[in-house]
Amino acid sequence: MLPMFFWAFVVGGLICVFGQLMFDIVKLTPGHTMSLLVVIGAVLDGFGLYEPLIDFAGAGATIPITSFGNSLVHGALQEAEQHGLVGVLTGMFEITSSGISAAVIFGFIGALIFKPKG
C-alpha cells in the first residue's frame, strides 16, 4: 500500500510534467493539451498498456485525464467482446465516464451556489 502511494505520486506527477511540456515547449493551449492526453490514453489502452499502468500506479493513472480515454475504450471494447462490431457502436452509447457526469452535476450545483470571485 505504501509503495502504491509512492508510485501514484511519481506516475501522476510525470503525466503532469508531460502536460507542462506541451504547454511550455510546444506552446499548446490547455484545450489542445487535454484533448491530446485523452487521445493518448485511448490509444495506450488500445495497445493494452494502460491497464497495467493502473495496476501499477493506481490513482497515479486513474486521476489524470488520460484515464478518461482509457475508460471509454474499455467500455466500448467490453461491448464489442459480446456483440462484435455492432457492440462497438452500442457500447459507445452505453458507456459514460464518471468524470463527465460528476463534472456536469457539480458544475450545475456550483453555478447555483457560487459566484465567480474574479
Added chain:
Amino acid sequence: MLIGKQSWQFANKPVIESWGSSGGPFEAEGKLAADFDVLHDDLWMGEESYEKAHRVLLEEAIKSALQKGNFNKEDMQFMLAGDLINQITPTSFAARTMEIPYFGLFGACSTSMEGLALASFIVNYQGAKKTVTGASSHNSAAEKQFRYPTEYGGQKPPTAQWTVTGAGAAVLTDNPDKQGKIVTTSATIGKVVDMGISDPFNMGGAMAPAAADTISAHFKDLNREPSYYDLVVTGDLGRIGQATTYELLQQSGLEITKEQFKDCGLLIYNDDQPVQSGGSGAGCSASVLYGHLLNQMKNGVYKRILVVATGALLSPLSFQQNETIPCIAHAVSIEMN
C-alpha cells in the same frame, strides 16, 4: 491642422479642464491608488454581472470628471468613449445613463488616445464647446470574453498582462483662458502594424512595432526632438513591449532616454502584484493618464508629455482562426500652458 503625414496640430489648444478615474480592488493595492477618485473593494461593484460593473466604472469616472470641473452632464456636447467588450456595450450603456450625444469608439487599448485626439480635434475646430472623452476596461469581463473563465486554473506565461479594472475620463473645453491650464497641442494617428506575432499572451511584443511606428511618425511630422518632452508614456506595452519599443526607437535614431520613457502598464501596479508583464486594457492608459499623470502635471512634475496608447486589434475568433495580431497606436501631446 494637418501637419506632416498623419498628425494634427491644435492651434486653439483645447483645455483639459478636469479629469476623473475609477478603479477596482486590485488597483487599490497598486502604486497609484491615491490618484484614483473612486476605488471599489468589490469587483462586482454591487452589480449583477461583470459587464454591468464595467458600465459603472465608466459612469463613475465621467461623473467625477464632471464634478471636479463643476460641470453638468447637460453642458457636454459630445461624449467619445469606448471599451473592449463586444459591441462596446458597457460604454454605450453608460452613454445611455449620461444622456450625452455619443460617439462609440473602438481601438482596443488605444481607445483612450483615439478619443482624446478626436475630442481635441472637434473642440479645436469649434465643433463643440465642451466634450467628455474616456475609456474603461474590467479585468473579469475582459478575461471572460478574451481568455478563460475567471475561476479557470490556467497558467499564464510571464509574457501575459493583467487587464486593468478601471476607467478614466476627461472634460475638454474651448476655454479661452488657457493660462496655467493643461492643453492638448497635437496628435498623431497611427496606422495598423502587424509584425506577425500571434501569441495572445504576448500583447506587448505584438504592439511594440505599432508604438514605435507612431512615435517615430510623431517626431517626424512635428519635426521635434524627443528632448521636447519631459515624458513619453506608452499605454500598456508592459515589460517586453516597452523594452522592445525602446530598442526599435534607438535603432531608428531617436535619442530618447530611459528616464523619459515610461509605460502606464508598469506604473499602475506594485512589483509584488502577480501581473506578469504589467497592466493592460483600455482602462490602463485612461485611468493612469486621467488620474496620476495629469495630477503630476498639475503639480508641476511634468510640463510636456506625449501619451502613446497602443491597442491590439484581435478578437478571440481571429486568434482561433490563426490570424496574427494587428496593432495600432495613437499619440497625443499634452502640455502645461
Added chain:
Amino acid sequence: MGDKKKQKMTPEQQQYQELEQKHELKRPVVKNCIKAFLVGGLICTIGQAITYFYIYFFNFTEQTAGNPTVATMIFLSMLLTGFGVYDHIGQFAGAGSAVPVTGFGNSVISAAIEHRTEGFVLGVGGNMFKLAGSVILFGVFAAFVVALVKTLLTMMGVL
C-alpha cells in the same frame, strides 16, 4: 507548423521577431515542470488516499472505487473553484492541476459559474462545455476509433 508560418512572413517581420525574442521573458520550463510534478503527484496521491478510503470503509474494490474517487475529486474541485482558490493553484502548478480530473472539473465548473449571469439555460447550459467539450469530443471519438480498429483486427485474427 512553425516553419510554415515563418515562410509566410516578410523579411521585415522575421527581423522584428528576432529582435522581440531578445526581450521576451522566457517561460521557466524547468521550474514549471517541477511544480507540475509536485502538485500533480500530490493530487494523484490524494486520489489514491480517497480510493483506499472507499476500499477500507465501503464496499468498493480497487476497480469499482475509481468512480466514487473521481466524483469526490471533482466535488473537491467544485469547492476550490467556487471559493476562488483553484485559479491560484493553476497559476502556480500549471499542468499539475490541469491534467488531473480536478482540472477537467475545474474547466466545466468555472465556465458554469462564470456564465450564470446569462441565465441557467443559455448561460450555464450553453457554456458549461466550452472548454471541456473538446476533451469529451476527442475522448469519445478516439475511443470509438481505437475500439473499432481493435475489434476489426481481432475479428480478422491479427490479434
Added chain:
Amino acid sequence: MMNMKQAVNLLAILIMLGAGTAGCTSFGKTSPESRASMIQSVNPDPGATNDLDEKDIKLAKKVKKDIAALDEIYDVAVITGKKEILVAYKVKHLKRFGMKRIEKEINKKLEKNYPDEDFIVSSDYKIFIEAVELRERMKDPSFPDKKAEEQLQRIISLKKELT
C-alpha cells in the same frame, strides 16, 4: 441577502454529503485488524467455511503453498467454500505491471493441479481484506458455517462485479 445565500450553500453541501454517506453505509464494514492487512503482510491461515471438513482444510493449505511458491506474490489467503475456492493474493509492487499475466499463470497452475475444483482468483485489495476478515470471524467456533458460506459468496460476487 448574503446570509440567505450562505444558508443555501450550507444546505446544498449538507444534502450532498448526506446523500453520499447514506448511499454507502449500507454496505458491509471490515474490522481494523483485517484492514491492517493492506499495509503489512499478514499471511492468514488457509481455511474452509466448513471447518469440520478435514479434506477441505487440507486442500486449502495445499493451494496456499502452491500459490505462495510463486516469486511475484507475497501474501496469500485461501478459503475453501462448498463449491468454490477463493484465492486472494498480493503482488509485489514492481511486478504489478504484469498482474494480468500473473493471474493467468495462477489460473493455469490451479487448473492443472486441481482439475476438479472451481477457483475464484483475485489480486484485489478489497477481496483480500474481506478474506482476512472472514478468516478471523471463522476462528470463533460459534460462528456458524452457513454464515461463513454466505460471506464467502458475497466476496465472490464482489469479484464478479469487477468484470
